[in-house]
Amino acid sequence: MNNFHIYEEVGRGKYSVVYKGRKKKTIDYVAVKSVEKTRRKKVLNEVRIFHNLKNRHVLKFYNWYETRNHLWIIFEYCAGGDLFQLIEQEKKV
Numbered sequence: 001m002n003n004f005h006i007y008e009e010v011g012r013g014k015y016s017v018v019y020k021g022r023k024k025k026t027i028d029y030v031a032v033k034s035v036e037k038t039r040r041k042k043v044l045n046e047v048r049i050f051h052n053l054k055n056r057h058v059l060k061f062y063n064w065y066e067t068r069n070h071l072w073i074i075f076e077y078c079a080g081g082d083l084f085q086l087i088e089q090e091k092k093v
């Protein structure tokens, strides 16, 4: 996790907090999802599925890390909220 700057919180799940992040020394912005380690099994399952998904309709998975109390998932940043919100906006146009 030392490779990333962490900015503001952009959302929350039931067991997770999602932050905007940036890979150090780059202008690559990412979403950083922090999940408590008690959810380890579920998170690793999510990571495994995410890792195998390569589709232009699915956010890209980049990496995951483990620190003392948390698991961190790094994936494509979706400006403007989650995909659901963007789809809702498209419908209104």
Ligand SMILES: Nc1ncnc2c1ncn2[C@@H]1O[C@H](COP(=O)(O)OP(=O)(O)OP(=O)(O)O)[C@@H](O)[C@H]1O
Pocket (backbone or CB within 6 Å): 010, 011, 012, 013, 014, 015, 016, 018, 031, 059, 075, 076, 077, 078, 079, 081, 082
């Ligand atoms: N890639 C992203 N880019 C920007 N914002 C995001 C991204 N992913 C998630 N968010 C924000 O974080 C919120 C929670 O994320 P997400 O839906 O992935 O959590 P969850 O799977 O419900 O969590 P949990 O597993 O804890 O129940 C989203 O509703 C959205 O606002």
